Amino acid sequence: MQKYFVPPEQLTEAEAVITGEDAHHLANVMRARVGDSIKVSDGATREATATVAEIAKNRIVARVDELHPPTAEPAIRVTIAQSLPKGDKMETVIQKGTEIGAVRFVPFVSERTVVAYDAKKETKRLERWQKIAKEAAEQAHRGRVPEVEAPLAWKQLLQAAGEADAAFFCYEKEAGSMLRTALRSAIASRGGTDGMRVLLIVGPEGGFTEREAQEAEQAGCVPVKLGARILRTETAGMVGLACVLYEAGEMGG
Numbered sequence: 001m002q003k004y005f006v007p008p009e010q011l012t013e014a015e016a017v018i019t020g021e022d023a024h025h026l027a028n029v030m031r032a033r034v035g036d037s038i039k040v041s042d043g044a045t046r047e048a049t050a051t052v053a054e055i056a057k058n059r060i061v062a063r064v065d066e067l068h069p070p071t072a073e074p075a076i077r078v079t080i081a082q083s084l085p086k087g088d089k090m091e092t093v094i095q096k097g098t099e100i101g102a103v104r105f106v107p108f109v110s111e112r113t114v115v116a117y118d119a120k121k122e123t124k125r126l127e128r129w130q131k132i133a134k135e136a137a138e139q140a141h142r143g144r145v146p147e148v149e150a151p152l153a154w155k156q157l158l159q160a161a162g163e164a165d166a167a168f169f170c171y172e173k174e175a176g177s178m179l180r181t182a183l184r185s186a187i188a189s190r191g192g193t194d195g196m197r198v199l200l201i202v203g204p205e206g207g208f209t210e211r212e213a214q215e216a217e218q219a220g221c222v223p224v225k226l227g228a229r230i231l232r233t234e235t236a237g238m239v240g241l242a243c244v245l246y247e248a249g250e251m252g253g
């Protein structure tokens, strides 16, 4: 069943109105017909199963069959801070991370980040990332679209780390404790995972420098290992995210 996000005012107890690109997608790509079932979400607190009732150009009206709170949003709120990777890997991180259950993505620039930072292309790129998050959230039947922030400098990221309940610095070098151990103690001292904000910081292809590792620790981030194998940058965040959600009981079972 196809899922769409609409502005809150387009979802009432009676009907959902789908407009713009989503209406085009539903009518022309999915070839929806009157009577088809769809899911609609306001991207915040309400979700509906609805039946297509009217198909017009750029506007589809669906009758709401059932309105309920979102069912697929993890109670633990994980942000992936990703040192800007090469090529289109940031897109992969956003797409897969959204499917798995991250709520926010914060790209950042660290010492060994190799991609050139082009401020002129910034707005376009950010819009593209946000679109990828929206489409992945619809595909994965998420209750809300994860936020994608504009890239931060390393120092800004460390300042922002203080807002998290637990900030983990993914570091493959010996010194770190294992993610599971660190997470368990953070959950225990907080008294549960409900609404807990976790930040997972992942380095670039060339890894973090020792100085960055020290600065992260000084800023209150806990260095963690994700097992004995060295993961590629675009793999590390996904693995860390899945492990956090698993430990929090969000991966089923």
Ligand code: SAH
Residues within 6 Å of the ligand: 169, 170, 171, 172, 173, 201, 202, 203, 204, 205, 206, 207, 208, 224, 225, 226, 227, 228, 229, 230, 231, 232, 233, 236
């Ligand atoms: N230092 C290596 C690999 C960097 S891997 C090199 O120089 O080639 C890229 C990033 O993924 C790292 O900065 C780290 O944040 C994360 N990462 C990869 N494998 C990891 C592991 N086993 N434990 C923790 N973090 C890991």
